[in-house]
Amino acid sequence: MDGETNALRFRVGLVECVAISDGSFTYPTANFFPGAPPAALAQAFGAAGVPEQIISPYTCLAIEAEGRWVLLDTGAAGMGPTTGHLRTNLETAGIRGSDIATVILTHAHPDHIGGVIGDDGQLSFPEAQLYMTKQEWDFWSEPDLLSRLPRHLPEVARERQTRTFQSRLPALRGKVTLIESETEVARGIRVLLAPGHTPGHAIVELTSGHESLLYISDILLHPIHMTHPEWHPVYDMDREAAEKTRCHVLGRTTSEGMLVSAFHFRFPGLGHTRSTGRTWSWEPVV
């Protein structure tokens, strides 16, 4: 463990990885489980009771590749003092900005692209090759973005999402490699399409020897979404597609015994998924 609980080094096969905290942000519980029957929600939370708010961690992942690093997502710089600590925590873990050769932006939500630029408006990792899916880029870079966001999304989120992407757009334009299908961006590191949460949402698979990890980004926002994949968070843009993708990914991580890196789960967000019959459960790696 580096520092307190802000960076955790581990290996997948022969490859070194570091789970890096960017911070956390507080959400109304209702936004994570809208439409969940109160009795079932109470049962899902158990003895601790249903909280009014959920403090959702933001944990990025750095993967070593040929002496440099591939960074998955950039955290939420710009969303307030509880976020935006990625750069500091990377440096504490011994990874300088110039060591980042590749940045994969899994989707364009503020907690994943916020840190792509610094306070000066310039790219945080100017030497890095940036990747995003073309589907994601095309959706967010339309000028009438605000009107394209789904109506079930709360106003505050619509406004924040629009403002965050549009403020990063000038720095990103022409700098992002857009991918349209499954792509290997470095040896053993593949970007896979997993749409639903956003139109071009991506996840990242790492394979080394007989071991594999799946960075699932926002396929799941909370472990309860494993037990109840149908309780779509309001942040899922296409709820039907998101649920389908969620179930497909969980089926795969479970059957293949993959290590899972979940951006919004309790730090370090690492664990395995287990089948409970019709749905799944989470076994964190402690």
Ligand SMILES: [Zn+2]
């Ligand atoms: Zn997120």
